[in-house]
Amino acid sequence: MPSRTSPTGAKAERTAVSAPRPYHRIRLALALFFLAPLIGEYLLGNQPLTALPFVLLLAPMYGGGAVLIREVTRRAGRGWPTMIVLASAYALVEEGPIDQMLWNPHYGGYDMAGAYAGTYVPFLGTSLGMIQDVLAIHTVWSICVPIVLVETFARDSYQAGGPRPWLGGRIGLPLVALAFLADSVFLSYEQQHSEHFMASPAQLIGCGAVILALIAVAFRLPARPTPHAGRTVPRPRTVGAVAFAAASFHWARGGLLPSGVPDWYDSALWLLVAAAFVTLTLRWTRSPAWTPAHRLALATAAVLTYIWVGFTQSPSLDTPLPTALTGSALFSLAALLLLHRAHRTLTRSAARDRTPFHAHQAVPRVP
Template structure:
């Protein structure tokens, strides 16, 4: 494929990721009703802009998923901290008892709850950023590579900044809550540390293990179960200690992370496995959305119709992505992008227009 023919395809991938991030992060999750679908364009400036920037930074600097995970974590803290202040607002979204639902693990010096931080880290790192990126990358051809040139990056970054400012002001206007300067400063310091850590992490790939990667079906099943355990806290009896549940979250994340790291260093690990990880998490949100329907400010029928539409769409997208991965062949593709000179897009004879 020539560079000129590749550009429209890459722009479609950018547009797909830009819209998919809020669709997965909010609508599939069941947090916003289908009647508010036009609002996705506003949310895309934050969710989609963040996902595209994270993906482009990682691929243009020769890095892969460890970088995207760190930046996704920083994004989650940015969205729920400086942008909408959910980390600190005890009546977030006009919910009178919002803070009380997390009071069991509130830490005074943090100014927030450990379980709330865990929810922010889980939901945004995994579902708002990493799952959409993995799904859209499954439709790319060959090795991971940048999709945008400098002009495109500037446009997306500008949309992200302006969208973040707009949503931050709208949230303050809606809730009338403004966090303290210390809360802003502390969270901003953590976000900056995560961003700096990206460029400190060694870019050299870890050595391969003398082992064979499991079947993508097994990887997907593990992802589905692990993701289900992450979101299952709300279904536990109130008699269960909040700190015990919070500790269990740390254990689960550590175990899952270590296992996936080991699998990713094994022979045969490739795009189908990464898609399976994303697919298991995606399907978790699909069933969770139906549970969330009772909280939406629309009729139960309307909420369930929306859940069905977004759920079927998610399953259909996952099937298409899996077929695309199989059509690319059985050979695993390393999770290392093509490193191109600054200002030039991979595979293009000249810098792309966008």
């Protein structure tokens, strides 16, 4: 007589099989550790192919920040609202105390003061346009997009309870925190000496206060939004198309307004579009029909945006044009292959579980 397995036993067996093993969790953490700077700097076109070894210096800050945000959020039993706010705090940490790009008028040898003069706020010592760019770039692309992509490959992302922490609290997490802190201090020291610039104490204290406030807000947000049964959500492709349009607008908005229009109109238009997109996305994510496929569609749209932006950014690098474009092409190809594999993994996971995505009610539903 063939042996029979009770439904409870089968469920336990499936959970045990699909639970992430220690080596798999470490691989995921390492993938996020290096993917964050590869997207945040190289795919964007800020670093040439010849500077690829430099990723080892950038990873502890970019990747360390992404891993810390992801791990702390998952350990606290929270979801994407907390991660997004923590990512915005990271954005201010990187471009505030570390790089000091928020206040340096000649950062990286560029005339930042002239480029952002139209929205300069004397009280802040920086411009509104600069703050908008910093928050958008690092919150979305440097932190959230890499986390979404790597979590797609986590075997527990599609189970009840949602993604779990990858690193242990005794060794793994403290090591990442130490690497992030050490690299941040080192890069801050290097920036001060290479740029010959130091922000004022008032600027640093004010920025630090905002960072602490964001961290406090992140952990006061609801752990998991309450779904609204009556709300619907478009197909993932439609969500991705809307996200691609919004992300592309962020980068192309400078050419949308006629010449001579004050830069304040540009910033106001950015605020309107950003508010509309965030409101729409929050509404979608409160629907029970919101799935990991929709979340991956948002990340895909962001990566595709960086692909076309990278080809426009890389020619301005201090490298020969063929080298710059070759780097953009190779990084873009790698990004497309990663997206393809992520979508295939998502599809296989749904088929393996034989459960519609929306049945996993405990999975965070905010992108």
